[in-house]
Amino acid sequence: MGLLEKFLQIDRRWIFLAIAIAVVVPFFLPMGLPVVVTKPVRDLYNAVDAIPPNSEPLFISVDYAPSTIPELDPMTLAVLRHAFSKDIRVVALTLDPAGYGLAERALESVAREYGKERNKDYVYLGFQPGIAAVVLGMGTDIKGVFPEDAYGTPLSEIPMMDGIRNYDQIPLLITMASSGVIEAWVIYAHQPYGARIGAGVTAVMATDYYPFLDTGQLVGLLGGMRGAAEYEELIKHPDAGVRGMDSQSVIHVLIIVLIVLGNIAYFGSKKRSQEAKEPAA
């Protein structure tokens, strides 16, 4: 077997090793690559920025599972930091049972950073099952769907939730999702009730939602770790998103190199076998 054929049959574990090195090394040798902000991220940032301080709250729905923490946690933290730094009140909820702990953790860690108090500056509603039922229910009566917060306090006893009946009193709702929950927010909140929806998704899903941006059904979109890095750039608080950009850059280049090498080896080996079949002159 020639060298090219051997290269084509390489044990996939060597490729895994190359990827592991490409991910880990930039964390120890940061390159500090600049992050350019794109329009969908800027639009979402502007929409959050336009919310007046200490008035109607920003709603954040943490609809992702632990598997997508590396992409979606940084953007959730960045949006929370933006809101709390401008004294924008926040109400968090989740439609994914696995998102319960993630939402709580994100909310409490950023609230501590900015000295925010629960039920005064932010409320955590917790989880309710039944995605479409919850989103639709919030359009008529939020307290009907979430009668209490996640800790058992009736919403009617939380002053911050006074007058917050349905989507009419929500200036913006951002869903951080790793599944098709975003369609539920658009179909059941935006379309019938005119709710303003923004979204943060994994990079793979981001391309699915460009049509929604174009039609105005989403006010803005954060896509993957790049989206998180751009938002961190806007709020001038670099964190995991910006840090991850170096590794992501190296991996993308490595994958392109692997594709090119794979094609060179494939066509080289194909040419060789064709030459071997041709009769000698």
Add this chain to the structure above:
Amino acid sequence: MRRQFPLFLCFIAGVFMAVQYFIPHPSVQVWYERILDWLQTLLAFAFLIGTVSLVRLHYHKIRHKASDRGYSFVLFAGLALMLAFGFTNRSPGSRFDHMFQYVQVPIEGTMFSLLAFYIASAAFRAFRARTVEATLLLAAASVVMLGRVPIGDLIHRSIPWAANWILNVPNMASKRGIMIGVGLGMMATALKIMLGIERAWMGGTD
């Protein structure tokens, strides 16, 4: 009767849910809200059905001494532990919270991270420029991959522009086409279910 009654219920519920979309009057909406409440209750009970099935399956594996019954013991241990911790205390800093933060979260993150390795090996093995279309696809993929990371901006500022154009124009056009088709497919399937033409959801094909 056993098959007719669910079909009848499905038809009535389907027609009502379709019609209520066009009628804002509270006398109709109040029934709609009641149905949503029922839906939430049913979905909560669905978790119970799943757990019972899982426990049954692994109990049989242990009882019949299946070769992989070790995993069944691990499952029961995890289930019992999380139930016990969860019923006791679920607040931040509790054992339940620690099990979630330090066991489930890292495990799920690890599984998701396998994607990075698998995409590299799939790309190496399967991305071949065998045809003109495949070559175009590879070129577009390379531009988008570079354009979505800061290194693309460093190489040349036209790369992110080209990546955004590919994502916003041909990609969005094709996605819209597929979404229209999928949307119509959903409507047609929902219609067929309501009219009793499609009966797979009842557990039978006749």
Add this chain to the structure above:
Amino acid sequence: MRGDRGFPVRTRFAAGPVVALMAVSALFLCPHAVPAQAQDEAAPTQAPPLAAPTSVTLRDAPDDRGGAVDVSWTLSADDTDGRVTSYTVYRSTSPDTGFVMAGTVAKGIGRFGDGGLPDRTPLYYKVAATDGATESLSPVAGPVMASPQWFYRGRLIVMIASLLFIFAVVGFVRAAKAGKDLFIRRLAGLDHMDDAVGRATEMGKPILFITGLSTISDVATIAGINILGEVAKKTAEYNTRLIVPCADPIVMAVEQEVVKQAYAKVGRPDGYSEDDVFYLTRSQFAYVAGVNGIMVRQRPATILYMGMFYAESLVMAETGSAIGAIQIAGTDAVTQLPFFITTCDYTLIGEELYAASAYLSREPVLLGGLKGQDAAKAAIGLFVVLGAITATLTALGVMPVDFIARIFANS
């Protein structure tokens, strides 16, 4: 935005001793404005009073369940020069007294939606422009009454389009029932289903069938279950083991029934094992771990992915590829299609998955439904082309009005 806010109105007056008496008279006569003369005499540098908003228009909020009124007005003349900071809307059930604050909007906005109101009760409104210190009120407008409507006029186009679609589907179903021959193009993935099942039978290995991670309300899951029924009939005939791990308890219950019925239909009810159609977990990557474990331990010869998938698709498909299984996938999740195409032998794209039940069973009724969909898609395609043409001509000034856009404007 509609809603009550309950913020108190604040006003402040600053005046020296000379002006105090005139200011008190002004207060007695007009509580919310300082007369221009008093202003000039007391403090020559004081700005003139704010211009009030005008032309306050009220209407019952359309297409709603009642309890809401839309208030609109012409902006204050001082809005553009930055003196106005916001507008405050007041509401009362009487034109003379009892006004309470209904809400506030920022400057530059000339509309407000008031909600939570009693139906069929006459209401009166006035709007004040404010600079934070003073207010300038519009005349009182009204009465207006909130009431519920019986039809969402904004959704008329949706209703017409839905009815046309239903007629198309029903029409083609009737044509199919009457015996008309309806053509469907080949779907390679479905054509090779028999070969895939045969391969597993010859190798004496099981078939793994995965219907994705979504719920029973997802059409892709229902489409996957339809295919499961057909595959289960074949595995029952050939006595091949069929393993179906489920990510949703309700889907599991349906799939158990479907597989059981399929085995009963071919006369092999004893071949069905409930332990082979089981619930795994709802959690995405825990499900993947479980499925990968089944693949590595049971080493199925054939793996079928039919349903809704998310990021886990590549992890499963690559593992399936590594164990040498033949893989056929079908999903309407466009983001996962590239992963399936690179790792699977055959892939059904988008609605090809929905067509599967009609394709495999060849039932005329199901084929008719498929053709109805095609007719609707052709109609949409026609409107897309027409709309692109009219939008272009309107932008170029050749057409005065884009009538296609206007038809869909308020839907």
